[in-house]
Amino acid sequence: MSGLNLRIACLGDSITFGQGSADGNGYRADLLQLLSGSNVLFIGSQRNGEMSNNQNEGWSGYNIAGVTLKAPNIYQGKPNVVLLHLGTNDMHIAGQDVAGAPQRLSALIDQIFNNCPDVTIIVASIIMSQSNDAAYTKIPTYNEAISALIATKIAAGAKLVHIDMQNILTSSDYVDSLHPNSKGYAKMANAWLSGIQAAASLITEPSAVFQGVLLDLAQGSAKAPVDTVPASCVGTITWNGKNNIGKGPNIGISDTNSDSSPRWKGSPNYAQGIVRPPTWRIQTTIGPFGPDNGSKVVMIDMDGDGYADYVRISDNGQADGYKNPGPGGGEWAFLGTLHAGTNGDVPSSQPSKVHLAEIDGNGKGDYIVSSKSTSPILAIIAHMKLLQAPFVVNMDIYKMAQRGRRALKKPDCPFSASDSFSLSEADH
DSSP: OEEEEEEEEEEESHHHHTTTOTTSOTTHHHHHHHTTEEEEEEEOSEEOSSSSSOEEEEOTTOOHHHHHHHGGGGTTTOOSEEEEEOOHHHHHSTTOOSTTHHHHHHHHHHHHHHHOTTOEEEEEEOOOOOTTSTTTTTHHHHHHHHHHHHHHHHHTTOOEEEEEOTTSOOGGGBSSSSOBOHHHHHHHHHHHHHHHHHTTTTOOOOOOOOSOHHHHHHHTSSOOOOOOOOGGGTTSOOOOOOSSOOOTTOOSEEEEOTTSOEEEOSOTHHHHTOOOOOOOOOOOOOOOOSOOSSOEEEEEOSSSSSSOEEEEEOTTOOEEEEOOOOTTOOOOOEEEEEEOTTSSSSOOOOGGGEEEEOOSSSSSOEEEEESSTTSOHHHHHHHHHHOOOSSOEEEEEEEEOSSSOOOOOOOOOSOOOSEEEEEEEEOO
16 A cells, blocks of 8 residues: 555554554564555554554553543644544453443544544454453454544544454454454454545645754655755755655654664654653762861852852861862862851851851852751841841841951841851851
C-alpha cells in the first residue's frame, strides 16, 4: 500500500504494547513493513520494541476506563488514524462490569472524535483468549455488541471502520492465554492493513503539529525546500533536495543512506516534545577551609560582588570568610574573621543560633544571633526591618571594619530583654 501520509496512534492495552512478541514490537513492525510505500509515523507516550519508531499508547493491565484516562496523551500529536483494540481486560479481570464495556468503548470513541475531529478510527473486534482463560466465554458477546454500535456510528457519518479479529489466531499463535506470539502479531498486522485499505478514502492528511518543527518534517507533512542554493550560502548546510526529510522519530542528522543523503537518527523524544529531567553533577569542590571543629558552612555574598562566599561558623559563633574568586576560578582567599563570636560584645552563641542573610539591601551578608534556637528567624528579620515589636527584645547593631574588629555600637532599641538578638554586617 502506498501514497498515504499516516500518523498512527495505536491505542489499547498490553496487546497494543506488544507484550509476548519476541522483539517487543507487537504488530507494529510488521504493519510498518506492509505500509512501506506510505509515510508512516507511530505516535504515543509509550515506547516498546526494537523498532526505532516504537511509540504507542498501549497500557498493560488497563481496562477500557483506564485507557480512556490515557487517551489524551495522543491528542496533541493529532493522529489521522487510530487503531483501537481494547476490552480484553474488561473480559479477563474478575469483578469488571462486562455488560457495560461496549458503552464504555463507545464513549471513548466519541471522546477521540471530539478531540481529533479529522481522525479515522479503525476498531477491531478483540482477538479470542485461549479456552482456559476467564475471558473466553465473554469475548464473543462483547465483540457482537461493539460491531453493532460501530455500525450505528458509521450510519450516522462517523469516520469509522470495523475489522473482525476475533478468530484470526489459532492456539499456536499465543504465548500465553491472552497475548499473541510474534506469529500471531504478524496476523494482526495483516488485519490492520485490511482496515487501513478499507479506510483509505476516509483518511485525510495529518494536521500540523506545533510540538516542534521536527515532528512535522520527519513525518512528511512538510516538504523539504528545493535545492536552489544562493551563491552566498555555498559551503553551509543545505537541504539535499529530497521530497521528504526522513522517517519517523529519527532526529538529528547522523550517518547517510546508500545514496549519501542524510538520514535522521536518534531519540524520538524530540519529536514528541518530551523533556527529560535534568541531572545534577559535581562542577567543582569548594573547601574545606580551616579546622574541622564542628562548624557549619554558609554560602553567602559577604562583599557585594554578586558571588557567594564561603563562611565557616565555629561552635563559639566565630565566622571566618573565604572569597569566591568568581567564574574565572582561582584561590579562595581568606577574608579574615568576619565576626569573633563569644570574644567581645556579641553574646555567647552556637552555630545553630547564628544565621547569615542579606537583610538591609546593600548586597552584603549580615550576621544574626538568636538567643533561643527555637526563635523564628523570619520573625526576627521582619522585626529588624520594621522595628515593630511583637516580641520584647533588646537589639544591638554592630558594624565590623575590614581590618581588626572595631565595634560601633548604636544605642539600644527601646525594648527590654526577654530574648536578645544581635545583627552585624561585614563591611569590606
